[in-house]
Amino acid sequence: MIFFLLLAFTACKKEQQPSPYSNIVNFAIKDAKGETLKAGIENNEIVLYWPPEQAIPDFITPVITVAEGAEIQPASGTKVAFKDGTAYTVRAKNGSITTYKIKMKINSVMPYIGSVSFKVYKGKTFLSKASSVTVSGDYFSSDISLVKVFLVAKDGKEAEVKVETVTPISIKFTADGPVGDYRRLKVISNNRTANYEQDFELAPELLFPRLTGISFQQQQTLKRGDQINVKGGTDADLANVIGFYDINTGTEYPLIVKEKRKDGWILQIPSDLPLGVYSYLYFYFPDTAYADGGASLIDFDAPVTIVP
Template identity: 40%
Template sequence: MQKEIFKHKLLVFNYVLTALLLTLTYSCKKEYPDFPYNEIEKFSIKDVSGTELNAAIQATNIIVYWPPFQDQPDSIQPQIAVSDRAVITPRSGLKIPFKEGFSYEVKAQDGSIKTYTLKIANNQPLPYFSLNQLEVNLNGSLNLVGDYFIPEVSKTSVFLVDKNKKETQLTINSISNVGIVADIPLVLSQDTSHYHVKVITGKRTLINGPYYIDRPVLALGTIALPADALTVKRGQTLVFTHTATPGVLKYYAQTGISASVSITNRISRSVPMQITDTEMTITIPQDFPLGRTYGIVAFMVEGVQKGIWRRTGSPFTVTE
């Protein structure tokens, strides 16, 4: 009988114990729900020198401030810390492309997901420039002064922009942090006209102007006459060669051009002249003084001397 009572009590005890354990288990589940946290708490990378850069986490943006004047890599390997019991994809330490718009997903323990987007802040100082010359000419140079240019032609470009927004890229022949000298071609879309100057350096773009670009400077360069032209008759033509840049002459009037032939140090005679891209031709007038030796001829275009020929060792003499 006592044995039966003991078995009954043991059965009741086991039942109560099981019920208690089930109640405790249920209570634990109610007290400790799955974590709902899906935040990025830290996002860091290293720059070119190995210095740690911590991104700023703003809402769902991961903002990286890359150091100015450092080459920006194509990829990075971020070290990322997230909320307790959350999982991030791609995971921390994996190489990712370093570009705007790349995204991460952080999944909380309760299954909720938050998406973060990578943004690269432009930490490059804002450059500035002005024109450092009174006159700008076709076939000349554009001289810009300023600061914070990236002194590499692969990262800095200069353009002229016409009134129709057409851009012409210029060749840079010298560049520093504070100045750029670029070549202007002989022919532009609008030729002599007003143009804006556009400079792209790194991630920065600046536009100034407009500036007037005038016609090219005409300089006849080296002028030569055949060495055997020592005796010249009245009415005879003399052909001088010159080395002016081909194509420049078309910007200058062809009326009123002349050659000034020196008779003495104080007296000269103006004679008609024809000029091409490579030659100048003058004709000795029929009434030109005879027996004189002439070793200096000045060539005038639009009333301005553009070149001079000198040959004092073997001048020419005018004869009948």
């Protein structure tokens, strides 16, 4: 009888010993749409599969269940950084400890970059500030909020540029950042990163003189030595030769440039300009380090008549 009592007492003592279990039973978070995502627990890793086409948050607030009697830190309901390596410590009732770390799995395809619309001029590969650039490839997100583009300089510094449009096979952005030498274009799409290795220069914005209209709308009668105030241009100060053009003979008649402005010029009629009626104005602009020069021609809404 005494022997059976001792066995019963021993059994009770074993049942009352602190639990040795320090495992995570359940770990769940909400995705960007509010749906519950349950983690897999494998080899002390909390494996979370994040849906494609959803922005990854910087922080999450997990709901966690652990073994009976165990405690976890950070506690269930605590906001933590959502990144690989974020650690949780589970302490069993008997004091044993198990550490778990978050492992992120992104359910998206790696983007592919096939080409970038770099400009090439006299051996220089470059992009010019404010120009539109096309990245061609595949597997880009169609959600513009999930696409980022960076220009990576020789020293490793990154300049993020503004993405204008996205499709699964192309990205268009506006070139921007400090003028200088770069070595790489980086695209982040669906939280996956692809790089395009290419040495290139980010050049200043390429400006060319333009006339969108001529300021005078009525016929004018002028004499040699008179001046014309031409307005209606952009970057007109870059022009280096300006004159009347005879559309019938193809003859150019340079005028004297008295003043250059962004929006136009003040021009003087030279003393040897042939008398007659002129309805066209031409101008030339010079080559730059990044582009050939050129010429442009615009007709007047009303002709200019030169008299003695």
